[in-house]
Amino acid sequence: MKIAFIGLGNMGAPMARNLLKNGHTLNVFDLSRDAVQSLVDAGATASASPKAAATGVELVITMLPAAAHVKSVLTADDGVLAGIARGVTIVDSSTIDPASAQGFAKLAAEHGNPFVDAPVSGGTGGAAAGTLTFMVGANATAYEQVNPVLAVMGKNIVHCGDTGMGQVAKICNNLLLGITMAGVAEAMSLGAALGIDPKVLAGIVNTSTGRCWSSDTYNPFPGIIETAPSSRGYTGGFGTDLMLKDLGLAADAAKSAKQPIYLGALAQQLYQTMSQHGDGGLDFSAVIKLYRDVGAKR
Numbered sequence: 001m002k003i004a005f006i007g008l009g010n011m012g013a014p015m016a017r018n019l020l021k022n023g024h025t026l027n028v029f030d031l032s033r034d035a036v037q038s039l040v041d042a043g044a045t046a047s048a049s050p051k052a053a054a055t056g057v058e059l060v061i062t063m064l065p066a067a068a069h070v071k072s073v074l075t076a077d078d079g080v081l082a083g084i085a086r087g088v089t090i091v092d093s094s095t096i097d098p099a100s101a102q103g104f105a106k107l108a109a110e111h112g113n114p115f116v117d118a119p120v121s122g123g124t125g126g127a128a129a130g131t132l133t134f135m136v137g138a139n140a141t142a143y144e145q146v147n148p149v150l151a152v153m154g155k156n157i158v159h160c161g162d163t164g165m166g167q168v169a170k171i172c173n174n175l176l177l178g179i180t181m182a183g184v185a186e187a188m189s190l191g192a193a194l195g196i197d198p199k200v201l202a203g204i205v206n207t208s209t210g211r212c213w214s215s216d217t218y219n220p221f222p223g224i225i226e227t228a229p230s231s232r233g234y235t236g237g238f239g240t241d242l243m244l245k246d247l248g249l250a251a252d253a254a255k256s257a258k259q260p261i262y263l264g265a266l267a268q269q270l271y272q273t274m275s276q277h278g279d280g281g282l283d284f285s286a287v288i289k290l291y292r293d294v295g296a297k298r
């Protein structure tokens, strides 16, 4: 397929590379020249604007930081909607709020273009390996059409419902992840303060009812799991500021649904405090520093 790929950052670049490797032809656009050049070196064609990228293609994929960027890439004078042919589908894999995704779908429909929200989980490692999970919000026809292309970049492609439901799945999962990580950090810190060997405690939790991904795969206590960011100074992994962004999306969506998120609101404040302390670039499991660094000078 001839595809336009817009947004070649930490996630977009490896995703686009996997499309090239699988024989698709790509027009690419990003504000960063270096990002574009690295994809051109891999066989893509550079475009001067989102409009130019979308001209003459059979599918458009965007992977951008937030809803404001998606809006500008779609609707600017030199945006996607100015260049795309009628009937061509737009897939947005950015993590944004469900209401914005639904708004973009409406806008795209007015131009005669189906719009699919397809946020991902699996991080940069999953993007490079082509093993992402795609949470897809689309009608059945659009889902069937984009599935084979998404399958090149991911191993789980899940149809979550109509437009916006991919984003609903994504922000609900990350709401829970933010909460469970803080919970594991709290329990591990209490145990250590009371004198138990943290490895023994983690072993008990991971064979008991407290077990979760935050405890058995990504434990925030250093030295428990060798491959976790906690064992390498909380570098790499999923940044605190990205978690904060996703909890903000969950808070906004909860407000619009008049739905309480008691624990999510508290978790948001914990990650906000980390960010204020200058730890926004650390992996989000560094939330444990709020428990274990108490009294340390800042």
Ligand code: NAD
Pocket: 006, 007, 008, 009, 010, 011, 012, 029, 030, 031, 032, 035, 063, 064, 065, 066, 069, 072, 073, 093, 094, 095, 096, 120, 121, 122, 123, 124, 237, 238, 242
């Ligand atoms: P990133 O900041 O590394 O990349 C974003 C890219 O978009 C950058 O290259 C930037 O230059 C480009 N960009 C910004 N505005 C643009 C515009 N107007 N036109 C063209 N290009 C523009 O971000 P990322 O880590 O690749 O994340 C992308 C999305 O995926 C975000 O919504 C993020 O929340 C989500 N996500 C990230 C991860 C992760 O682990 N990094 C995991 C899952 C989901």
